[in-house]
Amino acid sequence: MDLHQIQWPIRRRRVRSGPGETKEPLKKEAVAIRKTGFATGIVFGLDGVRHNVLKIKPPLIVNQAEADEILDRFEQSVKVVLRA
Numbered sequence: 172m173d174l175h176q177i178q179w180p181i182r183r184r185r186v187r188s189g190p191g192e193t194k195e196p197l198k199k200e201a202v203a204i205r206k207t208g209f210a211t212g213i214v215f216g217l218d219g220v221r222h223n224v225l226k227i228k229p230p231l232i233v234n235q236a237e238a239d240e241i242l243d244r245f246e247q248s249v250k251v252v253l254r255a
Contacts, residue, residue: 196223200252207248213241 201223205215208225216228227241 196221198223201225203252204245204248207251208245211244211248213244213248 208215214228216226218224
């Protein structure tokens with residue numbers, strides 16, 4: 172799956188994802204992204220009724236450079252899991 176084919180609508184400060192057409196939850200992928208992120212120093216929690224919502228834990232107060240680093244590590248975690 173191409174990283175850019177994932178939908179990332181933002182609702183109430185939460186990011187949700189699902190494959191383009193079907194919008195099926197990516198539960199297995201969310202668990203794998205969580206594990207990969209942890210290995211790079213980002214702690215994600217799983218939330219939602221299907222346990223497919225990733226949340227950065229604990230909630231952070233960060234500057235722009237730190238936010239950029241977190242997002243870079245998150246992107247790398249997603250790429251590793253989705254092999255994008």
